Amino acid sequence: MINKHMQKLGEERSEIRELFEYGARRKAEIGAENVFDFSLGNPSVPAPPCVNGEILRLIAETPAETLHGYTSAAGAPEVRKAIADEVRRAFGVPLPPDLVYMTCGAAASLTAAVHALAEEGDEFIAVAPFFPEYRVFTEAAGAKLVAVRAGGDFHLDLAALEGAIGRRTKAVIVNSPNNPTGAVYTEAEMRALGALLRKKSAEKGEPIFLLADEPYRELCYGAPPVYPMNVYDDVIVCYSYSKSLSLAGERIGYVAVSPRCTAAEKVFAAVAGAGRALGFVCAPVLFQHVVARCAGKSADVEEYRKNRDLLWNALRSYGYECVLPEGAFYLFVKSPEPSAAAFCARAKKHELLLVPSDSFGVEGYVRISYCVDRKIIERSLPAFEALRREYDR
């Protein structure tokens, strides 16, 4: 009677969003300050002041029928130009505005790019652990997700990637800074990935794309990551302002097709066609203009660094195992027992909401989103310690 696969996706929903909703109910029961909700990547640092400032200016300056009206499907021309200019300024890539397609955030950037590329039976490679929705998005496009385990400290394992790339590989999805591990790939490993993809594309006789999922680009605690278009030609960048400008709920981002991409205009047309078929029409217009006017600005990363340091040091002192994140706002912690789900269930009794790693494509870890108020982290530490002590008995 209805599509069973969609029903299943709706009923299971994302484990992460399920926990988020449990957290909301639990907070209503026992008070927000007593639930240590580390489930969702919902930025805790407010949008920089330019965001609300530009909203007020746009409302004051623009007639309502223009301000809230349709733009072209790919976005308002001045917005696309502002973004292309910023990419040129920041990364030295001569991106023309015509290769910028405004989207309703990172998920929309990914579904548009994946549907643009995917043909029945194609394979998309992701580095595990990976954002669980990669599987949902690629399967919805009739393609298959192939998981390749990350190497040491969750960086790229190039030999494993080489072994996984085959005749049906359409693209490799790279997410750096990484959700859920916080790994930021070095320039050297990204260049090595570019070389590998050039070699494999030559063998295949057509390009293997690099899909760069980049919502965390600005959330970096060391050297900024290399821009993917500078290490490889067949690149599609899927960007979002959800994290950089703390606008996760506003659904605003873009797809940029590298000007050096094979048949870049055709790839761009396919992205636009996919956006059309999926029902996107245009990206939310007020926030198109807001992000264009806030180009180059970002939320205060130092706040996240303080959260990271506080939590990472404490967890290590209690005996948890965890690699120090180089970017994003997640800790990926080894579960003290084999089953991450069992560990998370135990954590829940301490009001700690953690996400088991299974849906990220690896077992035995939990993801802790530390984009929360620092007071929550401080208040949560005794709970983390008590939880760890249960395993000493």
Next chain:
Amino acid sequence: MINKHMQKLGEERSEIRELFEYGARRKAEIGAENVFDFSLGNPSVPAPPCVNGEILRLIAETPAETLHGYTSAAGAPEVRKAIADEVRRAFGVPLPPDLVYMTCGAAASLTAAVHALAEEGDEFIAVAPFFPEYRVFTEAAGAKLVAVRAGGDFHLDLAALEGAIGRRTKAVIVNSPNNPTGAVYTEAEMRALGALLRKKSAEKGEPIFLLADEPYRELCYGAPPVYPMNVYDDVIVCYSYSKSLSLAGERIGYVAVSPRCTAAEKVFAAVAGAGRALGFVCAPVLFQHVVARCAGKSADVEEYRKNRDLLWNALRSYGYECVLPEGAFYLFVKSPEPSAAAFCARAKKHELLLVPSDSFGVEGYVRISYCVDRKIIERSLPAFEALRREYDR
């Protein structure tokens, strides 16, 4: 190398949006006041003052990290409740908030609903002329669009519909007030449609859904249309605030599954699953709260009525044939020559941008969107008259 179907969709794009972009370029060349752009349904009446008023209040009252953060996938609980309350108040339907799914506008409402229902080989019936994207959306879900010609004055032809409904019919899409004809179906014909669908569902042994595409509900010049949930049980309402609140570019709307629908919770889960798979995450949060706070308000319909009367009377006096629209903001005018495309090309020389009817599923008509500044209509009248005179020679 890429998905050719998506490339084609991106290259052809919507004929309507293509014209809209030609219009933007042409306005830059010869001045906005000299291009008579009737191509796009972009509301000309500004959003009611409550919209910008509530944006300012939300910014003043709400911390930025809450205001712009994620909501649950289906929408903020208070927003879903406000919409359910408004449906109960306005139409007497006991819609629970749990059956309201917030979307990124009408197109997203439709793609989520169609993907929720469609299984390979299913048929969706639309009444021709119909919004061209119905075909794109149903085909993207692996289904087939079956067109059934409208009857007299573009109202429903129930006998034709009965003939078209078959074993593979999953749903009938109804759009009243109608784009592109302006027809508003009477309560009697909607009740007759309900009776027909009940009969055909019984024959099929499972429900045939009524997909009610309702963005123009409030744009009505006579009696308001009956609420579809009051004439039939298996109803999914696809709503958008694009026209009612003049927020076309902000992408905000909802799907409501009737509480009387067979397995309503499963249907709702499938809608949510489809939204997830398509990459929607959540509807834009600021405008979720804005529309909840503006419930029951709408843009000034009298302005559209004045446009309709001015243009319809003038066109009729020049010798054009056109049914008087009962709602929405479109005139559907018979082309004075068999080819609507040829007529539109001729109109373009008079700077009149009209949309040929072919992509709407019928030949020989043009759609004129009269949601434009009245001065543009006044200035366009000599051009319409001169264009008509060319056919008298």
